[in-house]
Amino acid sequence: MGPAPARLGDGIADVETPALLVDLDALDANIAAMAAQVRRSGAVLRPHGKTHKSAAIAALQLAAGAVGLCAQKVSEAEALLPSGVGDLLVTNHVVGARKLERLCDLARRVRLTTLTSDPGHVGWLSDAARAHGVEIEILIEIDAGDARMGLQQPDALPDLARAVDRAPGLRLRGLQVYNGPLQHMRDHGARRQAAHEAADRAERARDVILSLGLACETISGGGTGSFAADLERGLFTEIQAGSYVFMDEDYGRNLDAAGEPFRPFTQSLFVLTTVMRTPNPGCVYVDAGVKALNLDCGMPGVHGRPDLAFTRASDEQGRVEVLPGGRAPALGETLHLVPSHCDPTVNQYDWMVGVRGGTVAAVWPVNGRGCLI
Numbered sequence: 004m005g006p007a008p009a010r011l012g013d014g015i016a017d018v019e020t021p022a023l024l025v026d027l028d029a030l031d032a033n034i035a036a037m038a039a040q041v042r043r044s045g046a047v048l049r050p051h052g053k054t055h056k057s058a059a060i061a062a063l064q065l066a067a068g069a070v071g072l073c074a075q076k077v078s079e080a081e082a083l084l085p086s087g088v089g090d091l092l093v094t095n096h097v098v099g100a101r102k103l104e105r106l107c108d109l110a111r112r113v114r115l116t117t118l119t120s121d122p123g124h125v126g127w128l129s130d131a132a133r134a135h136g137v138e139i140e141i142l143i144e145i146d147a148g149d150a151r152m153g154l155q156q157p158d159a160l161p162d163l164a165r166a167v168d169r170a171p172g173l174r175l176r177g178l179q180v181y182n183g184p185l186q187h188m189r190d191h192g193a194r195r196q197a198a199h200e201a202a203d204r205a206e207r208a209r210d211v212i213l214s215l216g217l218a219c220e221t222i223s224g225g226g227t228g229s230f231a232a233d234l235e236r237g238l239f240t241e242i243q244a245g246s247y248v249f250m251d252e253d254y255g256r257n258l259d260a261a262g263e264p265f266r267p268f269t270q271s272l273f274v275l276t277t278v279m280r281t282p283n284p285g286c287v288y289v290d291a292g293v294k295a296l297n298l299d300c301g302m303p304g305v306h307g308r309p310d311l312a313f314t315r316a317s318d319e320q321g322r323v324e325v326l327p328g329g330r331a332p333a334l335g336e337t338l339h340l341v342p343s344h345c346d347p348t349v350n351q352y353d354w355m356v357g358v359r360g361g362t363v364a365a366v367w368p369v370n371g372r373g374c375l376i
């Protein structure tokens with residue numbers, strides 16, 4: 004791990020940059036707002052830990068009533084254990100002998116659920132669970148409409164559900180239905196309709212499972228872009244939103260029902276960067292580049308500075324241009340960048356600096372950083 008960029012009690016000016024900054028008041032408000040909305044609907048919240056990869060933030064979500072956490076990788080799930088979580092869902096198809104062994108180790112420590120959509124894979128999961136003397140709970144993942152993940156042939160569902168039900172060491176718990184691209188559909192009506200269509204698919208699949216005389220107690224899915232439509236539709240028993248804790252520029256490009264930028268939560272995540280060169284009045288260079296950001300969804304925003312535009316990044320520096328009529332930041336001045344895509348930006352950092360009222364109030368490790376396996 005790299006050195007921590009700040010100490011408790013530091014002011015923002017003391018933080019060494021580039022640094023991943025979390026506004027703790029905004030974080031708390033986002034955690035409370037999502038918890039309240041899901042609770043009111045009668046569903047439960049299982050936030051996705053791939054966004055923050057932080058045991059400390061997972062603990063805050065659990066304290067606010069989350070039933071457990073999602074993780075995308077087995078190692079990421081392991082990294083969340085210091086939060087005290089007792090119920091984990093690995094939202095992926097875990098393949099390979101070593102990974103399955105680690106999955107079974109996890110199943111000894113927490114209630115563990117994972118996904119499948121393939122009869123051959125059911126055999127692997129069952130063999131591993133039996134060999135290690137554990138029970139693994141299973142959600143059958145069905146295609147949510149984007150033909151990206153999950154079972155794409157509804158006709159194959161009865162045999163798959165029976166196979167899971169009969170497999171020693173496995174328990175059929177229900178369905179997973181998550182459509183990633185739909186979370187980022189800009190138009191509110193289109194996003195809502197796609198979410199309802201995903202729920203319709205889940206409803207048909209649930210009815211097939213029930214018609215076999217099997218139980219389907221959990222239907223898990225939904226994200227930050229779809230959760231309101233998912234709760235309104237009332238089919239999901241469990242919501243898996245992740246990005247809501249931080250938000251990002253890309254989610255800010257979604258529109259709400261009135262056609263305004265979608266801002267149900269407050270931006271809490273920033274990359275703090277320092278101006279290190281001011282070569283001419285029209286642009287400055289800052290110390291955050293490709294290795295401090297993530298640019299798959301575009302350039303970061305510059306928080307509170309509509310007169311500036313982050314236009315280009317090289318490995319270790321970024322170019323910030325001064326728009327007409329704008330004020331060029333001075334050498335040594337810091338800027339708060341708004342990441343364009345929160346999850347992979349977090350994965351660039353060993354540490355997260357929590358700030359409250361201008362003072363560093365937490366320095367948290369990003370426990371799951373680099374947990375790709």
Ligand SMILES: *Cc1c(COP(=O)(O)O)cnc(C)c1O
Pocket residue numbers: 051053054073075094181183186224225226227228243244245246247
């Ligand atoms: C990323 C992800 C989520 C969370 O989505 P957000 O848009 O970040 O809220 C939920 N479920 C699965 C399977 C995911 O991959």
